Amino acid sequence: MEPARKEEKRSRILAAAVRLFAGDGFYRTRIGDIAKTANVATGTVYTYFESKEKILDAIFEDSMEQFLALGKEDMAGAETALERLQRIVELHLTNLGRDRELATVFQIELRHSARFMDVYSRSRQLREYFNRVAAILEQGKEEGTVRRDLDVWFATKALFGILDEAATNWVLSDRNYRLTSDAGRIIDFALKGLSAG
Amino acid sequence: MEPARKEEKRSRILAAAVRLFAGDGFYRTRIGDIAKTANVATGTVYTYFESKEKILDAIFEDSMEQFLALGKEDMAGAETALERLQRIVELHLTNLGRDRELATVFQIELRHSARFMDVYSRSRQLREYFNRVAAILEQGKEEGTVRRDLDVWFATKALFGILDEAATNWVLSDRNYRLTSDAGRIIDFALKGLSAG
Amino acid sequence: MEPARKEEKRSRILAAAVRLFAGDGFYRTRIGDIAKTANVATGTVYTYFESKEKILDAIFEDSMEQFLALGKEDMAGAETALERLQRIVELHLTNLGRDRELATVFQIELRHSARFMDVYSRSRQLREYFNRVAAILEQGKEEGTVRRDLDVWFATKALFGILDEAATNWVLSDRNYRLTSDAGRIIDFALKGLSAG
Amino acid sequence: MEPARKEEKRSRILAAAVRLFAGDGFYRTRIGDIAKTANVATGTVYTYFESKEKILDAIFEDSMEQFLALGKEDMAGAETALERLQRIVELHLTNLGRDRELATVFQIELRHSARFMDVYSRSRQLREYFNRVAAILEQGKEEGTVRRDLDVWFATKALFGILDEAATNWVLSDRNYRLTSDAGRIIDFALKGLSAG
DNA sequence: GATGAATGAGACTTCATTCAT
DNA sequence: CATGAATGAAGTCTCATTCAT
Numbered sequence: 001m002e003p004a005r006k007e008e009k010r011s012r013i014l015a016a017a018v019r020l021f022a023g024d025g026f027y028r029t030r031i032g033d034i035a036k037t038a039n040v041a042t043g044t045v046y047t048y049f050e051s052k053e054k055i056l057d058a059i060f061e062d063s064m065e066q067f068l069a070l071g072k073e074d075m076a077g078a079e080t081a082l083e084r085l086q087r088i089v090e091l092h093l094t095n096l097g098r099d100r101e102l103a104t105v106f107q108i109e110l111r112h113s114a115r116f117m118d119v120y121s122r123s124r125q126l127r128e129y130f131n132r133v134a135a136i137l138e139q140g141k142e143e144g145t146v147r148r149d150l151d152v153w154f155a156t157k158a159l160f161g162i163l164d165e166a167a168t169n170w171v172l173s174d175r176n177y178r179l180t181s182d183a184g185r186i187i188d189f190a191l192k193g194l195s196a197g
Numbered sequence: 198m199e200p201a202r203k204e205e206k207r208s209r210i211l212a213a214a215v216r217l218f219a220g221d222g223f224y225r226t227r228i229g230d231i232a233k234t235a236n237v238a239t240g241t242v243y244t245y246f247e248s249k250e251k252i253l254d255a256i257f258e259d260s261m262e263q264f265l266a267l268g269k270e271d272m273a274g275a276e277t278a279l280e281r282l283q284r285i286v287e288l289h290l291t292n293l294g295r296d297r298e299l300a301t302v303f304q305i306e307l308r309h310s311a312r313f314m315d316v317y318s319r320s321r322q323l324r325e326y327f328n329r330v331a332a333i334l335e336q337g338k339e340e341g342t343v344r345r346d347l348d349v350w351f352a353t354k355a356l357f358g359i360l361d362e363a364a365t366n367w368v369l370s371d372r373n374y375r376l377t378s379d380a381g382r383i384i385d386f387a388l389k390g391l392s393a394g
Numbered sequence: 395m396e397p398a399r400k401e402e403k404r405s406r407i408l409a410a411a412v413r414l415f416a417g418d419g420f421y422r423t424r425i426g427d428i429a430k431t432a433n434v435a436t437g438t439v440y441t442y443f444e445s446k447e448k449i450l451d452a453i454f455e456d457s458m459e460q461f462l463a464l465g466k467e468d469m470a471g472a473e474t475a476l477e478r479l480q481r482i483v484e485l486h487l488t489n490l491g492r493d494r495e496l497a498t499v500f501q502i503e504l505r506h507s508a509r510f511m512d513v514y515s516r517s518r519q520l521r522e523y524f525n526r527v528a529a530i531l532e533q534g535k536e537e538g539t540v541r542r543d544l545d546v547w548f549a550t551k552a553l554f555g556i557l558d559e560a561a562t563n564w565v566l567s568d569r570n571y572r573l574t575s576d577a578g579r580i581i582d583f584a585l586k587g588l589s590a591g
Numbered sequence: 592m593e594p595a596r597k598e599e600k601r602s603r604i605l606a607a608a609v610r611l612f613a614g615d616g617f618y619r620t621r622i623g624d625i626a627k628t629a630n631v632a633t634g635t636v637y638t639y640f641e642s643k644e645k646i647l648d649a650i651f652e653d654s655m656e657q658f659l660a661l662g663k664e665d666m667a668g669a670e671t672a673l674e675r676l677q678r679i680v681e682l683h684l685t686n687l688g689r690d691r692e693l694a695t696v697f698q699i700e701l702r703h704s705a706r707f708m709d710v711y712s713r714s715r716q717l718r719e720y721f722n723r724v725a726a727i728l729e730q731g732k733e734e735g736t737v738r739r740d741l742d743v744w745f746a747t748k749a750l751f752g753i754l755d756e757a758a759t760n761w762v763l764s765d766r767n768y769r770l771t772s773d774a775g776r777i778i779d780f781a782l783k784g785l786s787a788g
Numbered sequence: 789g790a791t792g793a794a795t796g797a798g799a800c801t802t803c804a805t806t807c808a809t
Numbered sequence: 810c811a812t813g814a815a816t817g818a819a820g821t822c823t824c825a826t827t828c829a830t
Contacts, residue, residue, distance in 0.1 A: 042792060052826095113224070115222065189390065194282075194344065195344065240815070422704075438810080446805095502705050509616065534787075541786065551757070555754075559749065590736055642822080
């Protein structure tokens, strides 16, 4: 089979998995159902993925890779740290907000167990993402737009926590709003904090 | 059997479940193992809990209840919004930081699936917690220590996101630090934000 | 506890068992439910009966005993074989038709497995019953009202088969009719058969 | 897998189930034992049957279908109602008498509970059987060989009751006789009844 | 490479029975 | 005698994975 068709089949399996994981959860989704949804035979899934867990891994990796690539493009015109921060926040939200099912997998299904969490939190891609945010904050310090005494690594995690909470809330929400609509408030909070001073 | 002994057995089962859920994950933990760890027979677990999921529910509810009760006591001496905020942040971290296994269950195992997440995120206790934080921020607005234009509900969630991320990082971390040591940075970040201005 | 109260408790358990066996079937009925229905504790059931199966046995035996006793009384005025036959058929139907739940247990639940069937079919009481019917038929032969060439034992079983089928049909029927209303047709069929000659 | 091999495997499972249900009873037979006896893995049973109860259903349906088909063939040469009656009685007994284990399942295991009984007694196949017998009796009325005042439907059930009782007795009997040997007595009884007149 | 029937280990839950109180 | 919490063996069904075709 030519590579293009193979790749296409792999994608179909991955797409089916996202759909089903989001709907029924990782543990309740059966490989057979993924196969059926992807219009392949059960055994075929194993031609593309070693195990059910590896499918989850692949969803994470593929999506992160794509997200990081998008990030590179998207950052092109942004110069100042604040512009860049705004961009990266918007990208984070746009990216997750584009596909609720994928977002569900990211916000919930990828966090099944300590083992999973551990693997993902140590992943090259997530570290790369954190490094980019941290770099922006460092740049801000140099520019004088970010306060000198800020613990950059801590702030990076804090920002991630806020974005993550926003995304999870969106995924679980009954209301029908766009996730990106949170961008402004997130930036505002992150920059100025709560205090009146 | 006198109530005290019954209660004690229930606690033993719950404690065993926390230990095992934290170690092996919810799905990989067998009821039989919980029973063995709690020194009761398998069937006994079902005298106290309808199902494995109900055990998870009970861990959540008991711990949240205790946390909320603690919150009430602990807030006693705190008058100003900022004092109270400080207290509640410390309480959140102290409470989770006290027991790494329980924290693991809270930060990871309780987030198994959209269904679970949904149930927990809509729980009376979590809402009560959010309401308390929101009330503090409102108080701050009245005192003039919190800026007027702040979206209180959003800020509550953002703060929770930061605390949650800190807790999850602590749970997954190899380093041996006290979770409460993050309190200062969290307060600092939450109050002042990133920006230099 | 005085004997009367003991006996009464035993009866309550038996009555509860009949009700539940008829409704849910023997295997699906739990001892605990029988106890609850009888207003005693689970363990108490075991003071009166060795096991769940023994409860079934007791239902069979008690009811058969009562039926046979009734038979003796009831037969009093009947002299001729045909009168007696008529009486015994009516008694069979009246007795089962009186209590649909007990009838359900007799027609269905007592026939659970070859082992059960075997035990009941060899029971002293059932044999006694068959003997009485056979005796009536023998009497009929002597009187000249029953044909000489009849295989009495076979005819006894055949008659029982007809009664049994009628009872089972009644138990399973949706229609609301009295089981005794079959008596006439049964006697008619048994006496004259199908044939026109 | 070609259909023939699939069908063969299904049959093996069914045959194993008949053997074990007859020997140990439905409730005491484990799916794992059926599988072992049929030389397949436990899970394989579930490829062919949804549940243990469905296996029992399949035994009933397959056997009844075969019985009805046999009935059609066998009736070919019989013209008069009495010939046909004779044939159908013989067929009933031959069919059950051919395989004691299958007969045990039919006479005992299929009658587990009111629910089961209900389902089977309302089955298309059993009704078809009753209809055939009833049609024969009607034919007899027209021919003048069956008495005009006979309640045909009742007589059908009565005849079935006699056959059923004979079959059950055979299944439970220690003596080693052929079930068909009851045919003559059944016909005799059914035609002429008990009475001397 | 693709298929999907077969595998069989595994786990939750049930419930008859026991026994300390 | 009565209680009912505790026991733990048992069994159905599931499903990730394999492999012969």
